[in-house]
Amino acid sequence: MPIRRPAAIAFAAGLVVIVGGTAGLLLTRHSTPALRPVAAAGNAAGVAAFPAPTGPIVAPPQSGQPDPVASPVSLTIPLIGVQTNLITLGLAQGGAMQVPSSPTVAGWYTGSPRPGAVGSAIIVGHIDGQTGPGVFFKLSELRPGNDVYVQRADGTIAEFRVTSVQTYLKDHFPTQTVYGPTPDAELRLITCGGAFDPATRHYLSNIVVYAAEVK
Numbered sequence: 001m002p003i004r005r006p007a008a009i010a011f012a013a014g015l016v017v018i019v020g021g022t023a024g025l026l027l028t029r030h031s032t033p034a035l036r037p038v039a040a041a042g043n044a045a046g047v048a049a050f051p052a053p054t055g056p057i058v059a060p061p062q063s064g065q066p067d068p069v070a071s072p073v074s075l076t077i078p079l080i081g082v083q084t085n086l087i088t089l090g091l092a093q094g095g096a097m098q099v100p101s102s103p104t105v106a107g108w109y110t111g112s113p114r115p116g117a118v119g120s121a122i123i124v125g126h127i128d129g130q131t132g133p134g135v136f137f138k139l140s141e142l143r144p145g146n147d148v149y150v151q152r153a154d155g156t157i158a159e160f161r162v163t164s165v166q167t168y169l170k171d172h173f174p175t176q177t178v179y180g181p182t183p184d185a186e187l188r189l190i191t192c193g194g195a196f197d198p199a200t201r202h203y204l205s206n207i208v209v210y211a212a213e214v215k
Contacts, residue, residue: 069116070152072108075123079146080138082106086123086150103129106136115150116158116185116213120178123150127191127203136191140165140207148187148211160187160211167194167205178208185213 076083089098089107100107106125113119126134148160168174178188187210194205 069114069158070154070156072115072121072123072150072158073153074151075106076149076151077142077146078149080141082135082138084125084135089124097124099124100126100135102126103134112179113185114152115160115187116152116156118183118185120180120182121150121185121187122179122190123187124190127193127207134191136189136207139189139191139209140167140193142189142209147214148189148209150187158185159214161214162209162211164210166208166210168208169194169205170202173206187211187213 071088072086074083074085084104084106087100087105087107089100089109091111092098097109097111098107103126106123108115109122109124112122115121115123125136125139127136127139128134142162142165144162144164146162148162150158150160152158178190189209189211191207192203192205193207194203196203
């Protein structure tokens with residue numbers, strides 16, 4: 001999707017919470033993921049579709065319960081050409097969720113369930129970086145019925161199907177809906193989007209893809 005800002009301003013990064021300095025995203029005062037530009041390089045432009053594999057502001061609370069499935073190691077979304085390793089994201093100083101330092105890699109938040117365990121597993125990625133599109137640049141193109149695959153450390157694959165794609169203004173981010181408990185295994189893919197404010201160098205919205213595990 002187009003980046004809405006003057007040509008003189010380089011691509012900014014997208015995502016959900018903060019890491020200090022010039023990399024990552026910021027949360028707003030309403031527990032909403034917000035963006036700030038990253039300095040890391042990366043270009044996901046022109047990627048081909050891949051086949052499916054055989055309050056301070058604080059992050060979502062950690063459950064403290066062991067997961068019955070292995071940790072996620074990679075993410076594949078065939079329709080939009082995403083095939084990326086997954087890094088682990090914890091909490092930054094001050095209680096905010098970390099975000100990937102590179103716009104070309106997505107990350108799983110370890111305070112959320114592992115993909116395939118009951119609850120809302122959270123994976124975040126940047127929409128773009130200073131040199132081009134990020135790993136979730138085309139996330140808004142997903143539609144209900146599209147497939148998402150998460151490979152885990154034990155070689156198993158969790159298959160998810162998109163149920164909804166929503167865009168929320170950062171000041172109206174539905175924290176409980178996105179991060180809250182669910183009765184089944186679900187997945188949330190999150191990036192920034194919507195209009196870009198060149199004055200603050202922030203996107204004004206977040207894109208959230210909701211997906212449920214295919215049994």
